[in-house]
Amino acid sequence: MGDAITGRDAVIVDVVRTPSGRGKRGGMLSHLHPAELLAGVLGQLVERNGLDPAAVDDVLGGCVTQAGEQGLNVTRTALLGAGFPESVPGTTIDRQCGSSQQAATFAAQGVLAGSYDVAIACGVESMSRVPLGSSLIGQDQAGERMHARYPEGLVGQGVSAELIAARWGIDRAELDEYSARSHERAARAAAAGAFDGQLVAAGVGSAAPAPSDSGRADVASRGIPVDETVRPGTTAASLAELRPAFYSEELAARFPEIDWRITAGNSSPLTDGASAALIMSAERARRLGLRPRARFHSFSVVGSDPLLMLTGVIPATRKALERAGLGIGDIDVYEVNEAFAPVPILWQREFGADPERLNPWGGAIALGHALGSSGTRLLGTMLAHLEATGGRFGLQTMCEGGGMANATIIERL
Numbered sequence: 001m002g003d004a005i006t007g008r009d010a011v012i013v014d015v016v017r018t019p020s021g022r023g024k025r026g027g028m029l030s031h032l033h034p035a036e037l038l039a040g041v042l043g044q045l046v047e048r049n050g051l052d053p054a055a056v057d058d059v060l061g062g063c064v065t066q067a068g069e070q071g072l073n074v075t076r077t078a079l080l081g082a083g084f085p086e087s088v089p090g091t092t093i094d095r096q097c098g099s100s101q102q103a104a105t106f107a108a109q110g111v112l113a114g115s116y117d118v119a120i121a122c123g124v125e126s127m128s129r130v131p132l133g134s135s136l137i138g139q140d141q142a143g144e145r146m147h148a149r150y151p152e153g154l155v156g157q158g159v160s161a162e163l164i165a166a167r168w169g170i171d172r173a174e175l176d177e178y179s180a181r182s183h184e185r186a187a188r189a190a191a192a193g194a195f196d197g198q199l200v201a202a203g204v205g206s207a208a209p210a211p212s213d214s215g216r217a218d219v220a221s222r223g224i225p226v227d228e229t230v231r232p233g234t235t236a237a238s239l240a241e242l243r244p245a246f247y248s249e250e251l252a253a254r255f256p257e258i259d260w261r262i263t264a265g266n267s268s269p270l271t272d273g274a275s276a277a278l279i280m281s282a283e284r285a286r287r288l289g290l291r292p293r294a295r296f297h298s299f300s301v302v303g304s305d306p307l308l309m310l311t312g313v314i315p316a317t318r319k320a321l322e323r324a325g326l327g328i329g330d331i332d333v334y335e336v337n338e339a340f341a342p343v344p345i346l347w348q349r350e351f352g353a354d355p356e357r358l359n360p361w362g363g364a365i366a367l368g369h370a371l372g373s374s375g376t377r378l379l380g381t382m383l384a385h386l387e388a389t390g391g392r393f394g395l396q397t398m399c400e401g402g403g404m405a406n407a408t409i410i411e412r413l
Contacts, residue, residue: 005413007283010108011292012410015277015380016045016200019225020368023127023270028228030128030272034063034070037274038078038124044200045120045276046084049290053083057116059090060106062099062123063372064401066092067135074124094372095301096401097339099123100275101375101408107279108296117284122276123373132270132371150306152254157401158246158267160309161340162258167308168346172261175341176239179266179365182338186362187232194361194388198380199225229269229368239265266341271368275376294383297393297409298324304403310343312405313397314350320395320407328353331409332391335378337398338363347397361385374398375406386412 005011018041021029029037038061046053061075076090095102100123110116147153155163165175189195244260245267252258285292300319304312313336321327328351336344336358348358361367361381364374375398382394397407 005282005292005295007281008112008114009282010111010279010296011282011285011413012294012296012379012383013278013280013285013290013292014045014049015198015275015376015383016041016048017198017275017373017377017380018273019199020227020229020370021128021272022228023272023370025128027128027272029126032126034124034126034129035074035077035081037126037272038074038122039081041200041274041276042079042084042120042122043082045278049278051278051288053088054085055118056084056088056120057118058107058110059084059088059120059122060103061090061092061372062095062101062103062375063092064094064096064099064125065130065132065135065371066094068130070124070126070130075122078124095406096404097337097369097371098375098398098400098404098406099372101378101396101398101406102301104277104279104376104379105299105301105406105408109299111279111281118280120276121279121376122274123376124274125370125372126272127270127370128272154306155251156246157309157339158262159251159255160307161262161267161342162246162260163255163308164310164342164346165261166257166259168342168349170342170345172240173236174345175261175266176236178341178345179239180234180236182359182362182365183231183234185360186227186230186366189361190227190230194384195227195381197384201225227367229271230362230366234265239263262340266365268339268364268369271370273368273370273373273377275373275380277376277379292413293387294410294412297411300407302405304405306403309401309403310339310399311346312403313343313347313399313407316405316407317347317351317395317397320409324409326393326409331393331395332357332389333360333382333385333394334358335382335394335396336363337369337374337378338365339369339399341365343399379408379410383410383412
């Protein structure tokens with residue numbers, strides 16, 4: 001497809017992930033140390049591709065809350081736990097929610113620059129064991145100069161989502177309808193086996209307990225791990241009953257324009273999970289007898305307003321499209337991370353994008369958002385969809401805490 005592949009192209013050979021577990025006590029992955037979660041996918045990635053792990057030049061992992069069990073370079077800990085030779089290095093990246101997407105970018109750029117022949121981009125987050133924000137308890141992470149620049153203070157991402165919904169006129173009904181559709185699409189894709197090629201047990205057994213819902217039970221009966229976060233029976237009416245999650249009297253006084261419409265139902269759930277992508281030069285893939293499934297086409301990373309921190313996906317997408325010489329109509333599937341429902345809705349409006357191509361197998365509202373893992377999870381979903389439908393180009397973009405965003409375009413081979 002497209003221009004002939006060259007030996008130095010950065011190609012994707014494989015992407016694997018754990019199922020998404022609910023990020024709370026009793027979730028199906030909550031008994032696993034995060035290094036064990038990541039070690040599981042790293043081990044299965046090299047095993048199923050017949051790759052000697054000694055051939056890996058570097059392992060780049062994403063993780064947001066790098067504290068406690070996820071501290072001290074969890075990527076290096078995980079690769080050693082997976083049995084990789086001690087000679088294989090690893091590093092852990094914090095680009096907030098885009099951490100493993102940034103890891104994939106760095107891995108591909110290393111290949112393109114000639115610094116790597118073989119790299120693994122990966123990510124992990126155990127939100128049940130290392131809660132989001134737990135590294136900041138009792139700490140001032142801003143410092144005097146940041147406070148001076150933003151004297152009124154910044155806000156959490158949930159409030160940023162509220163501000164976007166209010167300022168762009170996205171009403172509660174639209175948010176809930178979008179979110180219910182995410183669950184419906186994810187459940188339908190899972191029942192059809194769309195995720196089977198990506199999912200690995202990685203320490204959770206051959207499958208999650210068969211649930212009562214028939215769609216998920218069918219998946220479990222095939223011996224495939226089940227995403228615990230998908231709720232096939234979700235409707236907009238059931239979501240409409242949920243109360244706003246981020247309201248406080250103090251915030252209501254500061255932001256009178258907000259009418260408080262973001263709930264647990266139109267936000268991504270707390271999630272446990274890990275994922276990993278095998279990235280190498282096309283020439284090294286040929287020598288190893290491995291099939292390149294896609295190549296990286298363009299990348300971008302941007303900063304954006306840290307108060308409206310979730311809007312960076314718009315300039316990031318524009319930059320990636322410009323660098324690729326493509327228009328939005330040239331893209332066959334868009335994976336826009338569903339941290340909160342206003343993000344993909346606003347993105348779709350801004351680009352006039354085809355809603356049928358937007359997160360067609362569901363997004364993070366249903367499939368979960370295991371922060372540090374989400375970038376490579378989206379990459380695997382996007383690649384599988386391109387292969388299933390015969391599409392050529394895929395674009396993924398991720399909003400990130402602090403006002404940043406990544407975008408990546410890949411081309412199926």
